[in-house]
Amino acid sequence: MVKYINxxxxxxxxxxxxxxxxxxxLGVTILxxxxxxxxxxxxxxxxxxxxxxxxxxxxxxxIIVKNLIIEAIEEGNKSVDDFIMDLDLEEGSxxxxxxxxxxxxxxxxxxxxxxxxxxxxxxLKNIKSRLENSNNYTIESKGIKPQICILNDIxxxxxxxxxxxxxxxxxxxxxxxxxxVSFVIGVPDYNEPIYITSVxxxxxxxxxxxxxxxxxxxxLIESGNVEINGDxxxxxxxNNGGIILKGDNVALDIDGNIVTEHNFKIxxxxxxxxxxxxxxxxxxxxSEGTNNxxxxxxxGSFYLMDDLELNGKSCKMNIKGNFYGISDSSDxxxxxxxxxxxxxxxxxxxxxxxxxxxxxIIHGTSFIKTNGRKYQTGESISIKGNYIAYTHPLQYLGDxxxxxxxxxxxxxxxxxxxxxxxxxxxxxxxxxLVHDKSDYIKFYHDEYRQSSGLNLGTGIxxxxxxxxxxxxxxxxxxxxxxxxIKVEDQGIINxxxxxxxxxxxxxGDRSIKTEKVTVSDQINYTKIxxxxxxxxxxxxxxxxxxxxxxxxxxxxxxxxSVLSDDVNEVSVDNDLVKGLIITNGDIYLLGExxxxxxxxxxxxxxxxxxxxxxxxxxxxxVAKLIYKNDILDIFKNNSNNKITLESDIDINxxxxxxxxxxxxxxxxxxxxxxx
Numbered sequence: 138m139v140k141y142i143n144x145x146x147x148x149x150x151x152x153x154x155x156x157x158x159x160x161x162x163l164g165v166t167i168l169x170x171x172x173x174x175x176x177x178x179x180x181x182x183x184x185x186x187x188x189x190x191x192x193x194x195x196x197x198x199x200i201i202v203k204n205l206i207i208e209a210i211e212e213g214n215k216s217v218d219d220f221i222m223d224l225d226l227e228e229g230s231x232x233x234x235x236x237x238x239x240x241x242x243x244x245x246x247x248x249x250x251x252x253x254x255x256x257x258x259x260x261l262k263n264i265k266s267r268l269e270n271s272n273n274y275t276i277e278s279k280g281i282k283p284q285i286c287i288l289n290d291i292x293x294x295x296x297x298x299x300x301x302x303x304x305x306x307x308x309x310x311x312x313x314x315x316x317x318v319s320f321v322i323g324v325p326d327y328n329e330p331i332y333i334t335s336v337x338x339x340x341x342x343x344x345x346x347x348x349x350x351x352x353x354x355x356x357l358i359e360s361g362n363v364e365i366n367g368d369x370x371x372x373x374x375x376n377n378g379g380i381i382l383k384g385d386n387v388a389l390d391i392d393g394n395i396v397t398e399h400n401f402k403i404x405x406x407x408x409x410x411x412x413x414x415x416x417x418x419x420x421x422x423x424s425e426g427t428n429n430x431x432x433x434x435x436x437g438s439f440y441l442m443d444d445l446e447l448n449g450k451s452c453k454m455n456i457k458g459n460f461y462g463i464s465d466s467s468d469x470x471x472x473x474x475x476x477x478x479x480x481x482x483x484x485x486x487x488x489x490x491x492x493x494x495x496x497x498i499i500h501g502t503s504f505i506k507t508n509g510r511k512y513q514t515g516e517s518i519s520i521k522g523n524y525i526a527y528t529h530p531l532q533y534l535g536d537x538x539x540x541x542x543x544x545x546x547x548x549x550x551x552x553x554x555x556x557x558x559x560x561x562x563x564x565x566x567x568x569x570l571v572h573d574k575s576d577y578i579k580f581y582h583d584e585y586r587q588s589s590g591l592n593l594g595t596g597i598x599x600x601x602x603x604x605x606x607x608x609x610x611x612x613x614x615x616x617x618x619x620x621x622i623k624v625e626d627q628g629i630i631n632x633x634x635x636x637x638x639x640x641x642x643x644x645g646d647r648s649i650k651t652e653k654v655t656v657s658d659q660i661n662y663t664k665i666x667x668x669x670x671x672x673x674x675x676x677x678x679x680x681x682x683x684x685x686x687x688x689x690x691x692x693x694x695x696x697x698s699v700l701s702d703d704v705n706e707v708s709v710d711n712d713l714v715k716g717l718i719i720t721n722g723d724i725y726l727l728g729e730x731x732x733x734x735x736x737x738x739x740x741x742x743x744x745x746x747x748x749x750x751x752x753x754x755x756x757x758x759v760a761k762l763i764y765k766n767d768i769l770d771i772f773k774n775n776s777n778n779k780i781t782l783e784s785d786i787d788i789n790x791x792x793x794x795x796x797x798x799x800x801x802x803x804x805x806x807x808x809x810x811x812x
Contacts, residue, residue: 158729172518191314194283194305197274197801202301202320206802209259211326213252217327220251226786238757238783252327258295260322264291268303282337283307288317297324299588302810315811321804323799340764341775342756343642345370345659346735349754351644352724353656353739359699361747365391367754368414370644371742372655373399375787379418393754394437396640403427406449415440415458417640422446423454425481434458438495440637441476444503448481450486450487459495459603461633462517475501475513477609480520486596494600500622500630502571502609515574515620518538526581527559527574534580542567544577553642575610575620582617593617596772606630623715630717648742659738662721664771671707671714676734678707678716679766687722687740694748697721717762719771730804735759756780 153690204403204486227235232247234240264287274528281429289301306313344573345351349367355378356371369391373379382389387408391761395401403410404419406428413435415437423430427449430488436771438459439445447454451684478500482489489514503519507529517525530546540550542563549569554562560577562568569577581590586598597613599605606626611618639645665683670676686702691697693711700706704725711729725741726732727747733755736742744750762779 152511155583167605169604189307191283191307191316193402193779194274194276194285194307194795195303195318197283198268198285198303198305199320199805201273202264202322202455202461203799204804205263205267206322206799208263209256210797211390211623212259212720213327214329215258216255217248217252217329220248221788223330223778224786224788227546234757239786239788240332241331244331244788248331252298253324257297257299257324261291261293264299264301268301278307278309281307281309287509290694294324298322301587307443317807317809317811319806321806322522323802323804325436325802327694331788332789336784337765338782339779340760340769340782341758341772342780343659343772343775344646344649344654344760345656345737345772346763347645348758349752350742351656351733351737352742354378354723354741356380356386356742356744358382358387358389359746360387361744362388362749363390363744364749364751365389365753366393367752368393368645369395370656371397373397375399376419379450382410389443394640394645396645398641403430403432403449406430411435413437415640417637419443420446423449423452427452431455440633440640441639444477444479446481447485447489447491449489450482450484452482454492455490455493456493460497460549461637462494462501463630463634463637464501475504477501477503479503480518480594480597483521485520485649490596490598492598494603496606497599497611498606498626498630498633499611502574502606505554505557505559507557510554512554512557513560513571515571515575515576515609516612517607517620518594518597518613520594520612523578523612524557524559525589525590526578528557529581529585530560531577531580534584535577537576542573544580549667571609572620572686573737575608578610578612579617580618591617611619612661622703636686646774646776649774651774654774656737659772659774660719660737660739661771661773665719667769668766669705669707676712676714677762678718678734679762680707680716680720681722681766681768682722685722685740686716686720687725688720688732689725689727690718690732692728692730692750694746694750696746697727697741699727699745700725703748715758715762716777717759717766726752733758735760757782 153700154465173370200715206687226239232240232244268285268287271284274282276282284306286304288304289300291301292297299322302317303320304314304315306318347368348370349365350369354374371380378398379397380401382403382405385407388404390411392413395412396416397418400420400422401416401418402422404424404427408430410432412434413436417440419441420443421439421441423446425448428451430449430452432454434456436458438461439456440461440463442464443770464474465477478499499517502517505514505515505524514524514527531544532546535545536543548564550562551558552726560569582591593615595615601611604624605611607620608622609620622756639647643649645655647694662683665681667683668681670679689700689704689706691708692704709730711731712730713733716732716734719737721739723743724736724738725745727745734752735754757780762780763781
């Protein structure tokens with residue numbers, strides 16, 4: 138049996154103890170929470186401080202990079218200053234143009250390249266040590282500094298940009314923070330202004346040294362590849378002289394005007410001739426026996442006082458400009474006074490061709506050579522064998538209306554021109570004129586047709602949309618077009634004749650008033666002091682000689698066996714040589730030559746041997762050589778025009794102040810908290 142005792146003594150004490158226990162537990166808990174919270178706050182404060190120190194390291198790194206860029210710019214500026222101070226502006230300097238003026242574009246480019254190279258090298262040389270050396274940083278906490286490390290390869294700039302992947306680390310109280318960022322460093326251009334001071338010297342221009350080549354006699358090309366960039370004046374010795382290609386396989390490229398009082402004659406085969414300029418000559422002749430030769434004139438026009446003759450086989454001539462045959466008289470007794478195009482080759486249209494794309498003026502007709510005297514035809518373009526038209530009477534045709542006499546056989550008389558019998562005059566005794574004979578060959582073709590035996594010029598192409606003015610008939614491309622010239626056309630012809638006279642008789646100088654000038658008229662040889670000097674360092678050749686001595690310029694692969702013992706020789710390599718040659722004797726050009734200047738002589742010019750011969754002309758470069766060698770007084774009949782030369786050239790720089798914004802040269806990218 139259980140016995141319960143109902144006694145409440147001591148219960149209060151137990152309850153009190155329970156309450157005290159709960160309070161103690163609660164107090165301990167609150168205290169623990171407070172302590173823990175305090176610790177968290179302390180740690181968070183340290184984390185933030187370490188974070189700020191880490192970021193502050195990057196801020197200082199930015200300033201270090203900025204200061205390094207400033208130093209690099211100063212180094213670049215200093216290098217350019219030294220470059221300008223030591224700059225050589227003598228003849229031959231890469232910073233001098235051919236005309237003797239400073240090449241500012243090249244100079245500015247060189248300055249910019251030098252500045253950039255020094256700037257980049259300075260950055261690359263110093264960037265790592267500057268950023269990773271802790272002594273360069275001022276911020277610290279209790280003696281501890283952020284550690285800066287470059288993570289990527291920084292050995293070169295790419296497209297004028299240098300990327301730096303930088304990591305900043307700060308560790309204290311076992312708390313480490315890392316931040317990664319990228320700096321991109323740019324490269325500025327050098328843009329400090331420069332200016333040039335110099336002394337201006339005016340010298341009068343002379344027509345003879347405005348040209349690459351001037352000669353009172355002939356120019357004979359025996360062989361080789363010849364490029365002439367500039368005008369040439371070759372007077373020619375006589376009616377058989379002028380510019381003559383004698384050797385086979387010649388490549389001749391002339392970029393400039395070609396002027397001769399006599400002939401441009403091709404006496405050899407397998408040649409290629411390129412002309413970019415006007416040609417002024419008495420005759421342009423492709424001689425009999427000349428084969429496989431091509432002549433292209435890409436710009437400019439033909440001005441001929443007499444004939445264009447095509448006598449060789451498989452020869453092609455392409456004139457993209459105009460053709461002016463500007464003889465003094467179409468009814469001349471002398472064939473040398475009557476311009477025409479004469480086709481004496483049998484293969485016109487079968488191998489040989491003639492194409493003229495521009496205007497055509499032919500103020501004359503061809504002649505038939507007979508024994509004892511010449512017979513003037515009615516053809517401005519004549520083809521071998523077509524003289525047959527003047528040997529046959531017109532039985533049915535020939536009437537030209539009331540205003541002109543009939544050409545029918547009943548109204549004309551034939552004359553014996555040994556060995557031919559040719560229609561010569563009207564029955565009343567009046568001579569047939571050119572326009573009469575022009576109509577005659579047209580009537581003959583219309584009457585006899587297939588049995589006429591005429592060559593109608595297949596292979597000769599004219600541009601019918603252009604202006605065609607011709608005293609006689611044009612026989613071309615399967616047709617015959619009778620004389621077509623109006624009274625007002627004479628003004629155009631006179632204009633072209635004046636232009637011919639200007640270039641052939643006055644060397645292109647309008648200020649010359651005398652009727653005709655030659656090289657000997659332009660040079661006072663008595664004032665020349667003989668000089669024969671080749672400066673290989675400056676690459677300048679000066680030959681001045683008043684005597685009738687002959688000189689040879691010999692390049693690599695030059696064969697001297699063609700020279701006689703009395704020829705004075707100078708050897709050059711095939712690099713560019715600037716020069717001035719003024720002599721009274723013959724000039725020989727052998728081997729490979731690259732010459733810029735003027736060749737002036739009263740003698741002949743001979744071009745021998747294979748290999749490229751480049752002859753170019755710069756009026757400023759020639760003028761500078763004349764001024765430097767103090768030979769202005771040897772020239773006569775100077776033009777009214779003057780040329781200004783610079784001397785005592787000095788380059789000056791303005792004060793530094795190129796306005797470069799440093800902040801534009803640093804770009805911050807890809808900020809990232811690592812931990």
